[in-house]
Amino acid sequence: MSKKYVDEYEKAYTPRLVMEEASRCLLCLDAPCSSACPAGTDPAKFIRSLRFKNVKGAAETVRINNALGAICARVCPTERYCQAGCSRSGIDKPIDIGGIQRYITDYEDALKMDTLEVKEANGKKVAVVGSGPAGLTSAAELAKLGYKVTIYEASNKAGGYLRFGIPEYRLPTEIVEKEIDRIVRLGVDIVLNTRVGEDITMDQLRKENDAVILAIGASKGKMLPMFLNNKKAVLAVDWLKKVKSKKGNIKVKENVLVIGGGDVAMDVVTSLKLLGCPHVTDVVYEQFSEFKASKKELMGAQEQGVTIIDGYVPVAARGGQVKFKHRVINAELKIKADLVILAVGQYVDANGVDVEIDRNEVKAEGVQVANTNVFFAGDIAHGEKTVVWAVRSAKEVAYRVNKFLGGK
Numbered sequence: 001m002s003k004k005y006v007d008e009y010e011k012a013y014t015p016r017l018v019m020e021e022a023s024r025c026l027l028c029l030d031a032p033c034s035s036a037c038p039a040g041t042d043p044a045k046f047i048r049s050l051r052f053k054n055v056k057g058a059a060e061t062v063r064i065n066n067a068l069g070a071i072c073a074r075v076c077p078t079e080r081y082c083q084a085g086c087s088r089s090g091i092d093k094p095i096d097i098g099g100i101q102r103y104i105t106d107y108e109d110a111l112k113m114d115t116l117e118v119k120e121a122n123g124k125k126v127a128v129v130g131s132g133p134a135g136l137t138s139a140a141e142l143a144k145l146g147y148k149v150t151i152y153e154a155s156n157k158a159g160g161y162l163r164f165g166i167p168e169y170r171l172p173t174e175i176v177e178k179e180i181d182r183i184v185r186l187g188v189d190i191v192l193n194t195r196v197g198e199d200i201t202m203d204q205l206r207k208e209n210d211a212v213i214l215a216i217g218a219s220k221g222k223m224l225p226m227f228l229n230n231k232k233a234v235l236a237v238d239w240l241k242k243v244k245s246k247k248g249n250i251k252v253k254e255n256v257l258v259i260g261g262g263d264v265a266m267d268v269v270t271s272l273k274l275l276g277c278p279h280v281t282d283v284v285y286e287q288f289s290e291f292k293a294s295k296k297e298l299m300g301a302q303e304q305g306v307t308i309i310d311g312y313v314p315v316a317a318r319g320g321q322v323k324f325k326h327r328v329i330n331a332e333l334k335i336k337a338d339l340v341i342l343a344v345g346q347y348v349d350a351n352g353v354d355v356e357i358d359r360n361e362v363k364a365e366g367v368q369v370a371n372t373n374v375f376f377a378g379d380i381a382h383g384e385k386t387v388v389w390a391v392r393s394a395k396e397v398a399y400r401v402n403k404f405l406g407g408k
Helices: 015-022 043-051 055-065 069-075 097-110 133-144 173-184 202-208 236-245 263-274 295-303 387-404
Strands: 125-129 148-152 189-191 211-214 233-235 255-259 279-284 307-310 312-318 321-326 332-336 339-342 374-376
Touching (some): 069 387, 133 148, 133 173, 202 211, 374 387
Parallel strands (some): 211 374
């Protein structure tokens, strides 16, 4: 087992250091950090509570607003959202909101706090398809309102990409399991090994429930045609799942080429380095000014010594040898590797769910399929494709479902 891979990459705050960081907060009256949080976790409020040593109150704020608070604290690209809005940026640097939130949720876990409360059962049932961040959040929000919620998950374990995709050093499996346990304690049932369209139909779900929420993610990796049937090429999502399921206990090749420049690609290249791969080269379609990966993930890869070449497109492949051409200048590049990992995007497998998908999103206005009791959230909804945005999407859908079913 690779100790580097299973140890959290970022160190947690000590009590003294987290108080020092919280004391930097300017206590803005109309805090831009809270306005900029997609999930509505209200960082201004929980930082204010922490600053005045009310850690329990801070934990209550995080958890009431975000059922996946401990997960978002670790994987949210805060530099795009809350920290981008932080007023402190104009003085020195933004408050480390993600780090503070992690400290608070770790404190909550240590005290075995159970903040979320459930209202009296209202007799109505909701089915959720998919147990990723959107599915879990929508289930939690509706369970709190008294709905009987059942999640249907095709895999043998719940969590979706949280469990199978995000590397252990960024998001430990233990954290995912604890967040799921909190949601189950709200009365949510999770039915595993059940694929909609095979083991149960959408017609059954619609008839047996007052509402159905589709929260299926873009979990399938895209394969470039030139790599079809290439024994030296694998998909990033499949490789990440294998590594995480084995807790990093795998052998890696000496020389690995990764193609792609998003967060998934950064997860792959950093994982390779932490697992001991000496030569990791990442070739990216985007130039650095267009990079899709979060700055934090990009910096993490660079700190590990990953070679990143920007602006090149693969044009031919044979075995482990790949030829690239630059998008702008007249330049070619050839790289020969022991293994090629493709992180060039993912797509939604909507077989069996009876909705029309266009460019990985449900072809419908808003969050409801017209003239049905079917709603949708997460990757297949309109909006950004991050965990924190999935939480936002799921909270909105829970609100819409509640209103649709006559709730206040």
